[in-house]
Amino acid sequence: MKRLISIVLLALSFTGCAVLPGTGERVTLTAYDAEIYKSDVQALLKINRTVVQDEEVALYVNGLREKLEQAHGKPCNCVVVVDSFSGYEAYTVSHSTIVLSTGVLAQASSDDEVAALIAHEMSHVYNRDSAKTLAQGVSITLGRMAGNLTGYGYLLTDFDGTLDKSAHQLIYGKWNAEHEIKADSFAVNVLSKAGFSQEGLRMALQKIGQYSQYLSAANKTNPEDEPQCYQKKGDMTYVNFIACGKNLIGGLPMTYLSADDRVSLTLDEAEKNDMDINEIYAPAGPLRHRFDVIQYLFAMNELVNPNIKQLRDALRKFERKSRPAGLQFDAAINSRLFVVYDLLGDAKKKQHYKQLVIQSDQLTLSAAKILYAHLDQQGDKAAIEKGIERVHQDLGPTDELLPVEYYLGRRHNLSLGPMLLSQSGCSLNQIKDPAITIRCKYAEDAAKTQVGLRGNWAPLYRSIK
Known part of the structure; x- marks a missing residue:
């Protein structure tokens, strides 16, 4: 077993996994006036996203984070950054970095909606969910290597369908239903304490559900089997614009609870906490900022x-x-x-x-x-x-x-x-x-x-x- 672990560590050191998100050197992002792990920035660059370096954007999202922290009564010791991707996504790269996509700020209808997504991701930070899913991923990798070395082949290949998918494994490959439900419940409570409407959370969940359905519908085949942008036929090279257009978007299949189910669970959580019905259904305020x-x-x-x-x-x-x-x-x-x-x-x-x-x-x-x-x-x-x-x-x-x-x-x-x-x-x-x-x-x-x-x-x- 020691020999296997040594082989694994050596392999990781040569194949891009030596630096895991949320570890090692920290760098300062000028627009955010905060330190972030360099490995977190690299994780975004590897899925073709950059951090949006805009001071007004940084102040806005982290102002909402600070308000939520005060309501919760405990700092998360994290920073919220915005990436350049135009889809509707929010995720944690590590225990100290929360990411909202450009598409969230472009499509959000209220500050309550943006705050709801940040609150949800803060739950993952407080509970160190990224570390738990990382441990699960390492155990799967060890299992695959052990199977290969002992002649059993890829015994665990189908354990997690995202293992060999590179672009969005960072976001959806570690999705865990139990963690998501807990994070929704956390968001309900902290949003209430901070004075945000639950309507923002409902709206965010609906949009996440719609976006996940879109990704699943758009990516039903294995990317390895999809037609490439350029196809050779004899001496001629043709461009497949449908394949290229799809590749420009990116995205992988993922599994979420339906938006309706998640909304229903959040309402149940609100009722369990004896929230006033008027508070639960209070309308969300407008989005104050467009950038x-x-x-x-x-x-x-x-x-x-x-x-x-x-x-x-x-x-x-x-x-x-x-x-x-x-x-x-x-x-x-x-x-x-x-x-x-x-x-x-x-x-x-x-x-x-x-x-x-x-x-x-x-x-x-x-x-x-x-x-x-x-x-x-x-x-x-x-x-x-x-x-x-x-x-x-x-x-x-x-x-x-x-x-x-x-x-x-x-x-x-x-x-x-x-x-x-x-x-x-x-x-x-x-x-x-x-x-x-x-x-x-x-x-x-x-x-x-x-x-x-x-x-x-x-x-x-x-x-x-």
């Missing part, structure tokens, strides 16, 4: 359209919007626009956004892929090594990038450090994720050819994002 940065980010939804003409029209409309100053070098925005112009075949605009991606303040996973493709094309060994160092600084080592880093190392004869890191990671993933090993073999074969990948990077990744 330019949020409206700009939310407008990127217009760029998800499988119809090429409609996509062009939406893009022209979007590009007329004034981009807030703090978003000029935002990797999430620039990567999205790079992909859209690539789909539309506009080489000049694609090049423009590629340069903005490379100059981004922090690299997301998609931005790192764009940077690596650029560096491969340039062929400068020193620049490639610096690029890999930069990616690891921003994102930390990442499983999904192992095959391409292995490819770069082999093709451009990189120094021993980067080569050992990627080669060891590829080898150790024979246990953790054999699919990565298959991609590494593809990378090795491609590196030996005269033409390399010919720009076809898709086989090195789980899916195009």
Whole structure:
């Protein structure tokens, strides 16, 4: 068993899991005037989201958090940040970081609704739910590795359907029904004490239910089996706009209680606490704040359209919007626009956004892929090594990038450090994720050819994002 644990720890150290959310070094986010674990920021970047660096947004969400803390009578020692994603999501990255999506602030109808989501997530923080689900995830990983090493194969593959899903595993892969019900109950009580209407919680639960149904309907197939953006037929390459549009949104299937069931449970909780019926059904107040940065980010939804003409029209409309100053070098925005112009075949605009991606303040996973493709094309060994160092600084080592880093190392004869890191990671993933090993073999074969990948990077990744 000790040998197994040693193998697991060694594998994790090479494959991007050495730095877990909520651990290690802390960094200061200027807009939030608060420290946050660097690993929490990296966790967001790995699912192609950036932290919205806007002081007014930060003051607003953390002002609501402070009001809820005062009502509860105990500080959560946490910070609420807003990510760049336009879906309707709230989640905890760790015991000290709560995340609201841009889509929440764009679609919320009241301060009570935003406060309800923060209150719900504060329950997870107070109860250290992220640590509990992390322990569960580690036990599953240990079980899978043990099965593989002893010849039983992937005995626990179906135990949790999200194990091999990368993009939203952080949010939905650790969903626990018992924790969610407790968090809803906590929110009912603390919202009442803080003077917020329960209508805000009901509205939030309804929207979460609608969004989860949308994700489930949109992602019924395994992402590995979905059509890719680019498809080869003979000598011609075709663009599948439906697949690409879907990939621009992201999202994975998830299982929530129905919105009606959760609302019913919250009303039961309110009645159990002898709340006045007028208090339970008191209308929510208006949303006091609308933020330019949020409206700009939310407008990127217009760029998800499988119809090429409609996509062009939406893009022209979007590009007329004034981009807030703090978003000029935002990797999430620039990567999205790079992909859209690539789909539309506009080489000049694609090049423009590629340069903005490379100059981004922090690299997301998609931005790192764009940077690596650029560096491969340039062929400068020193620049490639610096690029890999930069990616690891921003994102930390990442499983999904192992095959391409292995490819770069082999093709451009990189120094021993980067080569050992990627080669060891590829080898150790024979246990953790054999699919990565298959991609590494593809990378090795491609590196030996005269033409390399010919720009076809898709086989090195789980899916195009």
